[in-house]
Amino acid sequence: MKNNVLKIGIIGLGVVGTGVVKTLSSFNNIKIQTVAVRNLNKKREIEIKNLTDDPFEIANDPEIDVVVEVAGGVNPCLEVLKTAIKNKKHIVTANKELLAKHGDEIFSLANENNVTVLYEAAVAGGIPIIGPIKTTLRGNKFNKVMGILNGTTNYILTKMEQEGLSYEECLRQAQKLGYAEADPTNDVEGFDTMYKIAILSNIVFHKKIDCSKIYREGITHITISDIACANELGYKIKLLGIAQRINDNDERLDIRVHPVLVNENSTISKINDAINTVLLEGHPVGKIMFTGPGAGESPTASSVVGDILAIASEISYTDTILPSQRVNVSENAIQEDILNTANSYFMSLDAPNTRGVIGIIGSICAVNNINLQSIIQKGIKKDNTALIVVITEKTLEQDIQNAKKELEAQNINVENIIRVI
Secondary structure, three states, rough: OOOOEEEEEEEOHHHHHHHHHHHHOOOOOEEEEEEEOOOOOOOOOOOOEEEEEEEEHOOOOOOOEEEEEEEOOOOOHHHHHHHHOOOEEEEEEEOOHHHHHHHHHHHHHHHHHHOEHHHHHHOOOOOOOOOOOOOEEEOOOEEEEEEOHHHHHHHHHHHHHHHHHHHHHHHHHHHHHOOOOOOOOHHHHHHHHHHHHHHHHHHHHHHHHHHHHOOOOOOOOOOOHHHHHHHHEEEEEEEEEEEOOHHHOOOOOEEEEEEEEEEEOOHHHHHHOEEEEEEEEOOOOOEEEEEEEEEOHHHHHHHHHHHHHHHHHHOOOOOOOHHHHHOOOOOOEEEOHHHHHHEEEEEEEEOOOOOHHHHHHHHHHHHOOOEEEEEEEEOOOOEEEEEEEEEOOOOHHHHHHHHHHHHHOOOEEEEEEEOOO
8 A cells, every 4th residue: 555545456347446546536545456347348327447358467467456257157266366465455245156155265375365354245245244253243142143134135025015916926026127137047046045044054153054055045936925824824925044053052053045924013024125224133132233234335345345444444553454354264164954943834825626635634643743833724726635734843854845745645735835934
């Protein structure tokens, strides 16, 4: 950092990168040296003097103090950031996939080279969550972290409930508004939430998290009927990322992503549209909740610029920048298979409209150690089948899956299974 001006290189000039450039225009102590883009000829709403299509040019530029990566994806970002770190450059990134899959490698290399990697923007956009966990909340032992971590899916589920529209119709709305990509798989199938809960689990439980062991389920199978039935029973449907200890004194972690029925009176049930929220439970703090905009140009840019300024405030005064923000995790998490977890369940069944069918359902559940909290027949369809909705008491996932197979063997179609918290 020369003349009290921090020189940065930015990799990526999409929605977030554009927001970062706009926000930094009001700070005289930050100079954007170079911006790397995929297409040099693309028309842009902002003018950048020094553009390159080679991100390694930024990683190897001796004038640059901080590399800001907002391009996303693993390739080529992993090798670019490793090169920058070896060149003693600090890193600010919003890349949740990269950190979830390769964070251990990146953080270890950063520690070896005495540089800092900041990534507040990688989880929940504009909500300050990573910094507080690492600083003001670091004295807590956390047993659980969960949240609505994807604005696209929360928007879709909100509109399905409020407007009675199908998943497909609400997805098209989200795409028109820019909440969903042309290929929405990353959001609607739960990958984005999976990366974020992996990152949160790493810093909350101080363990290395294996994404391949995280149970993941998206929202594409959720129907208007499911939402209506849930509402009648006093629930809302939300896509949650959940990470928790199996019990208070157990090192095993239950980490998963899936739709959940949440009580309509709970705070999280009232988080609608593209808003995100993160809930933490620990000692001594108890329960604490962070809520705010989780995506988009301005909220995410807010977190990226905050990280840049945090580095700028210290780089001239110390050789070890922001030690409290560094990640030093060596132990692998013991991640529990979801089949071994216990949950309550909502099941929607399409059953033949015949005498004794509810008794058959009850008997199959009983044989599989499943106690029923409620069982309701919702009506007869044109094909003379009945919609039957079941809510179970807490039971093992393995038992529910076994019951599903036995129900379907009796010509009772299990249209949906959604966990209840």
